[in-house]
Amino acid sequence: MTRLAEGGSLIDRTKSVSFKFDGKTYQGFAGDTLASAMLANGVKLVNRSYKYHRPRGVVTSGPEEPNALVNLGSGPTHEPNVRMTQVPLFEGLEATSQNRFPSLSTDVGVLNALASKLYPAGFYYKTFIHPRVAWKHLFEPVIRNIAGLGRAPTEADPDTYEHQYAFCDVLVAGGGIAGLLAARKAGEAGARVMLVEQTERLGGRMLVDDDAEIDGKSAVAWVAEQIIALEAMENVTIRLNTCASAAYDHGYTMLYERRTDDRKGAGPRHRLWRVRTKQIIAATGMIERPIAFYGNDMPGVMLASAVRDYVKLWGVSPGKNTVVYTVGDDGYRTALALNAAGYKVAAVLDVREDPIGLLVEQVRAAGIKVMPATGVGKVVGSKSGVSSIKTVSLMSGQDDTPLGDTIECDCVAMAGGWSPVVHLYSHSGGKVIWDAKLAMYRPDAQFRPTDGSGEGFVYAAGGANGALQTEAVLKSSSEAACGALSTIGMKADATVPGVIAVAEQPMQPIWFTPTEGKAAYGGKHFLDYQNDVTVADIRLAAREGYESVEHAKRYTTLGMATDQGKLSNINGHAILADALGKAMPDVGTTTFRPPYTPISMGSIAGREKGILFKPVRETVMHDWHASQNAEFEPVGDWRRPYRYQQGNEGREASIHREIARVREAVGLLDASTLGKIIVKGPDAGKFLDMMYTNMMSGLKIGKCRYGLMCNDNGFLMDDGVVARLDDETFLCHTTSGGSDRVHAWMEEWLQTEWFDLKVYTANVTEQWAQFAVAGPNARKLLERFDGDIDLSGDALPFMSFADGVLDGLPVRIFRISFSGELSFEVATPASYGLALLEMLISKGGDLGVGPYGTEALHVLRAEKGFIVVGDETDGTVTPHDVGMSWAVSKKKEDFIGKRAMMRSDLTREGRKQLVGLLTTDPKTVLPDGAHAMSADGKRAIGHVTSTYYSPTLKRSIAMALIEGGQSMMGQTVTIGIDAKTDAQAVIASPVFYDEEGARQNV
Amino acid sequence: MLLIHCPCCGVEAEETEFAAGGEAHITRPGPDCSDAEWSTYLFDRKNPRGVHLERWRHAFGCGKWFHMARHTYTLEIYGVYKADELTPPQAILDRIAERTSA
Amino acid sequence: MSNVNKALARAPGYSTAADALGVQLEAMPLRAMITIRGDLADATLVNAVEAVSGCTIPAVRKATFAGENSLLWMSPDELMLFGSYTEADDLVTSLNDKAGGAHMLAVNVSDARAVFRLSGEKARYALGKGAPIDLARGHFGAGDIRRTRIATVATGIVMTAEMPDTFEVFCFRSYGTYLWNWLISACDKDALSDLG
Secondary structure (H helix, E strand, O other): OOEOOOOOOOOEEEEEEEEEEOOEEEEEEEOOEHHHHHHHOOOOOOEEOOOOOOEEOOOOOOOOOOOOEEEEOOHHHOEEEEEHHHOEOOOOOEEEEOOOOEOOOOEHHHHHHHOHHHOOOOHHHHHOOOOHHHHHHHHHHHHHHHOOOOOOOOOOOOOOEEEEEEEEEEEEEOOEHHHHHHHHHHHHOOOOEEEEOOOOOOEHHHHOOOOEEEOOEEHHHHHHHHHHHHHOOOOEEEEOOEEEEEEOHHHEEEEEEEOOOOOOOOOOOEEEEEEEEEEEEEOOOEEEOOOOOEOOOOOOEEEHHHHHHHHHHHOEOOOOEEEEEEOOOHHHHHHHHHHHOOOEEEEEEEOOOOOOOHHHHHHHHOOOOEEEOEEEEEEEEEOOEEEEEEEEEOOOOOOEOOEEEEEEOOEEEEEOOEEEOOHHHHHOOOOEEEEOOOOEEEEOOOOOOEOOOOOEOEEEOHHHHOOOOHHHHHHHHHHHHHHHHHHOOOOOOOOOOOEEEOOOOOOOOOOOOOEOHHHHHOOOEEEEOOOOEEHHHHHHHHHOOOOOHHHHHHHHOOOOHHHOOOOOHHHHHHHHHHHHOOOHHHHOOOOOOOOOOOOOHHHHHOOOOHHHOOOOEOOOOHHHHHHOOEEEEEEOOEEEEEEEOOOOOOHHHHHHHHHHHHHHOEEEEEOOOOEEEEEEOOOHHHHHHHHEOOOOOOOOOOEEEEEEEEOOOOOEEEEEEEEEEEOOEEEEEEOHHHHHHHHHHHHHHHHHOOOOOOOEEEEOHHHEEEEEEEOOOHHHHHHOOOEOOOOOOOOOOOOEEEEEEEOOEEEEEEOOOOOOOOEEEEEEEHHHHHHHHHHHHHHOHHHOEEEOOHHHHHHHHHHOOOOOOOOOOOOOOOOOOOOOHHHOOOOOOOOOOHHHHOOHHHHOOOOEEEEEEEEOOOOOOOOOOOEEEOOOOOOEEEEEEEEEEEOOOOEEEEEEEEEOHHHOOOOEEEEEOOOOOEEEEEEEOOOOOOOOOOOOOO | OOEEEOOOOOOEEEHHHOEEEEEOOOOOOOOOOOHHHHHHHHHOOOOOOOEEEEEEEOOOOOOOEEEEEEEOOOOOEEEEEEOOOOOOOHHHHHHHHHHHOO | OOOOOHHHOOOOOOOOOOOOEOOEEEEOOOOEEEEEEEOOOOHHHHHHHHHHHOOOOOOOOEEEEEOOEEEEEEEOOEEEEEEOHHHHHHHHHHHHHHHOOOOEEEEEOOOOEEEEEEEOOOHHHHHOOOOOOOOOOOOOOOOEEEEEEEOOEEEEEEEEEOOOOEEEEEEEHHHHHHHHHHHHHHOEHHHOOOOO
C-alpha cells in the first residue's frame, strides 16, 4: 500500500469503499478517485497504449489524463474510455482495463511494439494503399480489431440525461482563485453570474500549492472566505462537477454537469447546460507539461503536480522513492510535498545550470540532492513500473549524449512547465500568441472571440491567461473581471488582493532530453501518450514535407481525439519547429475544438429518447383508431391509420376489405390531417390567383375547386381543394404533410413580396376533425342524422359545401371525393370529432359502415388516376407533366410558376409524362420506382410512381412518368423488376375506373 | 449558434427559433422577362465572405420575416430591419461602413 | 347554430401524471380561443377587441386579463383571445360585428390547441429544460408571453401568476400527447431538486 498514514484533504478515512478493477476487489476511501484508489493500492499498470500496446500508468490527476482510460460498469451501464482520474469512487464500482488481450499484464498486442519500427508516422497511409480491395476485406477489419480505444456498449443506457437552458451576464469557468475572485467581483457588481468548476471542489491548485498568503490570510482560508461570500449572493450560481465544455458563437456556452456519477442522489446522470452568456471569464487554469525523454511513458512517470496532488489531496504517494525532473522552481514543490509526507526523493534533476531561490534552498536543506543541468537520459523498468533512471548531462547540447549515473527510483515526476488552458478562448476563434519567455501559448487580447456586436466575449483570467504566480493570477483575474463587465456596461472593483508568495526564478524549457545511441532518434520519447506519437514521428513528418502544423497533426495523430492538445501540443510543436528550423510562432498551433473533455452521448440526446425521441402528431381519433387495431404509418409527423386489422386477416386482406367497403357500401376515413388554411381579406382572391395555377378569384361562394400550387421553378409542390366561405374568405386545403409548409409559404409571399395586399391567413388545420364518408351508401348514412342540410345531389352538388348541424354536432359538409365514389367530407370542430365518429359508426351498422385506412385510400385514388404530390411528383414535375394542363390558367397575367413553365426545358417534347401502366400479366404488381426501358433496352425512359393490385379491377395497376408517355398510348414497354426479371406493360390512361366520374357525381 | 434580435417582436433569441431564408432584396421579375433574367432571379445568389444582406423568419416565435445584415465569417450582426424595407436603413449601412473600414 | 349540443365536445384526454413531480402539472379543460389578425393600431379593431374581450390590448409579448377572458399578444398583427369555450362562436360574431368593415380576421380555433398548466417554485426550471428562453425571475413574470419551442414543438408560454409561479403552455393539439409526456419527464422532482 502506498496510502500515507495521514493526510489527504479530500478523503474520509472513516468510510471505506470497496470496488473492483479487472475482477479483483480493492478498497479505497470516500473522496478517492478511481485513480487515487488504484495508486493507493500500489497498482501502476492500468492500461495499454492505443497503437503499440505499451504498458501505461496514471500520468495526471485530472481531465487531461491520456493513459488511464477504462471501461466503467457493465452491461447496459457499460461506458468506455472513462478517465480514472475523473471517476469518483463509489461502493460497488466496477472497472475493467481496455485495449488489451487477453489481459492487462499479458497482452499479445504488445507485438506491435516489437514491430514499432514498422509503424512510423503515416504507416497506415503508406502501407495499406494497394491492392485497394485488400483494404476493405483484409487490412481494415484486422486493424480495427487491434486498434481503437474501448468498445461501445451494446445495450440501451438505463440512465437518464437532460438539457437545461440558462442565461447569465458573466459565466466564470473554473473555480480556482482566479475564478473565485472574478466571480466575486462580477457578483458584487450586480451581474448575473454562473461559476462552474469541473471538479467537486473550489480552490483549484491553491488547495495543494498553498504556499502563499492572500489578503493576510493563508491561501486556503482566503478560498474559504470567497466561497462563503459567493454563496451568499443571490445573483451568483455555483455549480460543481460542471465543466465549461465549449464556447460557441455569440456567447452560447455548453456546460457538462456530471450529477450522479458518484452514484449518490437521483435524477439525471448528466446534464448538458445550454447557457447564453454575455461574457465568459475563462479561469480554466493551466496544465503541466510532460518532458520528452527516453522511456517517459513507463508506468510511474507522472506529472510533478499530479504527484503532489495525490500526496496532499488523497494521501497517496505514487512512489516511495521519487526522482523529480524539472525546468523551473515549481518541481521543487513536489519534492517538498513528498519529503513532508515522509517519502524519499532520490534527486531533483534541474534543466537549469544554476538553480537558486527559496524553494531550491528548502529542498537542499531537506537533504535532497539537486542536480543542475541534468536530465533523465533513460527510464529503466518493466510493465509494473519504473525501477531506476539514468541521468544525462544537458551541457553538450547533442541529442546523442553518453548516459550518466543510475538512480534507483520507482517514480519520475516531470515538471516541464505549464500550458494555459486556452480552449474556451479558442473555440470560437480567439487567437493565441507565443510567449517565448514563459514558453507557452497564451491568449492574445488583440484577438478575442467576438459576439454578434463585434465585441470580445471571452476574457482569460489567471493561469489561463498565462499568469504563473499567485499575485499575477489575481491581478489577471481582476483585469478580466473589469474588462468583461465594462464590455457589458457594468463596473467591477479593480482592487487586487495583496499577496505574499515565494519568489520564483525563471524556468528554462526543454523539448528533448538527450540520450545515448540510436534512442536519441526519439523513437521512445513520447509526446502524445494517448496516440503513441513520438519525437521520431514528428521528425519524420517534418522530413517528409509536412510543414504545416495542421498537416503534421493529421499525419501523426498528435493531439487528436480526446487529448485536444492538452498534454501533447506544445512539446510536439516545439519538436516540429526544431525539425523545420523555424521559430515556434512560425509553426503556429492547431485548432482547439470543443468539447474540452469528452461528454457522454446520453447528455447530447438529453430526454429526447424513447417516446420523446421525436414529436408525433395524433388526431383526436387516435385512441379510437388504436382500439380498432389500426396499424399506423407516418405521414409527415402525423401517425395515420394505414389499415385496420380484423381477426387474423393478413395485411392485404384488410386493405381489400376496406376498398370493397368504399366501392360497395360506405367507408370512413379520418382526414383530419389535411391542412386547412383560412385566407381572408379584400385581396384574398387576387392573392390566391398568384398562389394557385388555376383561377380562384372567380370561385363562387359555397363552391369548391381543386387547386395546384407550384413553386417559381414551375414544379408542383402541393395540391388541395379550395372552398369559398364568403366574399372575402377562402378555406384552402393542403396535403397532410403540407399544412405548416403551405401556410409558411403563403405568409412568406405576403410578408416579403406582396405586403401591399390586404390579406390575413390563419392555419386552422387542427380546429377541425374531418371524415371522408365515401361509398354508395354515404348519403343514406348522413341522412339518418337529424340535420338541417339538404344532402341531395341537386341541393349539394359535387364540388360544393354547406354548413349546418348533424344531431347537435356543428358541421361543414364538402361534396368532394378522392375515391371516385359518392363522398361527403364532414368537418366538425375537433372536440366533437369523436362524437361524430361514434355516431357515424352506430347509425350505419346495417349500411356496412366502417373505417378505411390510408393504404385503401391510395388504391382507391390510384384506380381513379388521382395524383399524390410526393408520389407522382418529385420536385421536377409540372402540372402539364401529370396531364393537368386543365388546372393551369391561361388567362392569368401571373402566378407562381407561370414564367418558369415557359422555359424551354419545361415546354420541350419528350418530358416525362404521367401515364397508366397495365401489366400484360394482370397478377404482376410492379415494384414502386421500377424503371421503364427504352425499346433498345439501353436506357431508362421513366419510372413507376404508384403501383397496386386493384381488388376492384382484379388486376394490377400502376402509374408512371414516361418520356413522351402521353403519345405512347397502347404501346408496350419493358419494366425492370429486379436484376434478372422484366415485366411487360401497356401504356394506358391513368384513370382505370369510372372514367366518366359517374359514381361520384350522384 | 447566433443570438438574433427579432425586429418584429423585440426579443433576442437563439438561432434555433429562426429559419434562414437566403439572400435578401432579390427582385422577382414579371412573366415577360427574359430567360436570363428569370434564371438570375431563381438561381444567382451571392456567397460572400463578408457582409451579407439576408432574410430570416422568426419561425418558432412571432412568425415574421425580417432582414439581417450579417458578416458571414465573423458572424457579426450589423442590424436587423423589417421585411418590407427594400434596402437597409442608413444607420445599418453606416454601421457596416464603420465596422468594415479597418 | 342554436341547436348545437355543446355537451358533445370533449377535451383531450391524457394519462395521469406521476406522483413524483416537482411541479404541479395539469391539462386544462376546453376554452374559447379566437385568433384575431389585424392592424393593432386600428382604432376600430382595438375598440372592438377591447369591448368584446373586456381586456385592454396587450403590449408587445404581454397578456392582459379580465375575468375569464385574456388577450395574448402573438405577433405584431395577431392576438389570441381566451374565454369560455361555450361562447367561442359568439365572441367571433361579436368581434366581426363590432369591427365593422375593418380589414381583420377573427376565427374560432378553440379546438385546435392543447393547454397545460405548470405551477410551483420549480416550474421555471422545468420549462427551462426544453425552452431556449430566459424564464428567470425578474426576466419573465406574470403577464409575459413568449412564443418559442419546447424540445422541437412550437409552443406559447404565458405566465399567469408569480408566487406561486404559474405558467400556461399551449401547442397544437396533435402534439399534445407528446408535450404532455415531455412535461411529465421534465417535471420529475429528482431533475429539479438541485435547481433554484
